[in-house]
Amino acid sequence: MFDEKIRDRLMGVSVATVATALFKRGLRNQVIQGVRPLGFKGRNMVGPAYTLRYIPAREDRNGIEVFRNPDHPQRVAIESCPAGHVMVMDSRKDARAASAGDILITRLMVRGGAGVVSDGGFRDAATIAELEIPAYHSRPSSPTNLTLHEAIELNGPIGCGDVAVFPGDVILGDADNVIVIPSGIADEVSAEAVEMTVYEDFVVERVKAGETIIGLYPRTKDEHLATFDAWRKENGR
Structure with missing residues (x-):
């Protein structure tokens, strides 16, 4: 099933x-x-x-x-x-x-x-x-x-x-x-893909607003984590 x-x-x-x-x-x-x-x-x-x-x-x-x-x-x-x-x-x-x-x-x-x-x-x-x-x-x-x-x-x-x-x-x-x-891995991959998509949507919005991708995508700067968390709560994601 x-x-x-x-x-x-x-x-x-x-x-x-x-x-x-x-x-x-x-x-x-x-x-x-x-x-x-x-x-x-x-x-x-x-x-x-x-x-x-x-x-x-x-x-x-x-x-x-x-x-x-x-x-x-x-x-x-x-x-x-x-x-x-x-x-x-x-x-x-x-x-x-x-x-x-x-x-x-x-x-x-x-x-x-x-x-x-x-x-x-x-x-x-x-x-x-x-x-x-x-x-x-x-x-x-x-x-x-x-x-x-x-x-x-x-x-x-x-x-x-x-x-x-x-x-x-x-x-x-x-x-x-x-x-x-x-x-055998469809469950975990699909769950991870959803999380990746949420972050990618956040990134697209930030890039359209003029943000550099360096440190943002992929996320290598911790400062973006707090911004992402706030964006996610605001957008119900």
Whole structure:
């Protein structure tokens, strides 16, 4: 069961802030490379990962008729991804053929999916961008996945955009990027990210007022601590 307080915390922080919190713990390569939001919704995407892995398609296995198979892994993935989860697709960083299209992503949305990420491309990208579900990919792609990709495994470890993703890892997407938080440290990282965000908001206000960043960001002068504490009380943070 996903802890909803983790979701609530991460809804208010940035990928950049979480990346710094993970770096403090020795994790340097958690941002999924090469993906961008389609029609950013003005809110973060947060949820545990449910994964789908593609391999290179082979002609004797991936004719158009396979879509008639009710057990086709791509279709099963859409119908089995739990509500509140983010579907993460390993498309081998290959956007020459689509990872999915608007009908499947609409179905994922209706079933309560928290978002979808592919390191390949989506077809019908303009339509997906208008859906309420957060979606991230590398670029639009029209050919069906069958031309180049075979959906082969559900909810196992994958690589997406050069990042290892395990089922249940916590996925955070914002207006810029998507990051993967190992499930075992998601609670502490999300709590720290909230505290970091509060201080960063204080810093932005001080910098806009003409304050130098030296000693302020990062805070190396104790004089800023009292000012921050007073600001925090005044702003209810």
